[in-house]
């Protein structure tokens with residue numbers, strides 16, 4: 001015989017299941033790659049889908065490209081790209097020492113950094129070398145901004161300014 005208590009239990013179970021599905025969807029969204037379109041050597045990436053402090057790795061001309069939406073408390077830096085009021089780091093994910101792929105250490109938001117396991121090199125949140133053998137920051141790929149989209153492979157004015165200011169080598 002079904003009682004009011006059974007009904008409440010089922011209703012509560014339903015809400016819990018819905019909450020679980022919502023949490024799973026949010027987790028899946030943060031694991032999914034950012035929406036991107038590839039054509040004629042260019043890769044267009046929609047930055048608006050990025051989650052803060054979650055590293056996205058795209059591929060462009062065979063190279064891993066790190067795309068990181070920075071937490072709002074990260075201080076501004078000329079190596080960052082600002083889109084829609086949010087700050088992003090876009091760099092080639094190859095260590096400037098001997099080309100290994102660094103990992104992103106997001107343990108403490110304030111001290112997030114990139115670490116290269118090959119020879120212990122480290123880079124700060126702006127991908128500037130802070131420790132070990134890397135001779136320079138992670139390189140910034142040619143990019144152009146188009147609304148909230150990033151076009152990899154095209155040299156826009158923001159990228160040209162970074163080059164002129166000596167913030168990256170041309171790749």
Ligand code: FES
Pocket residue numbers: 095096097098099100116117118119120121132133134
């Ligand atoms: S290749 Fe990264 S520290 Fe040597």
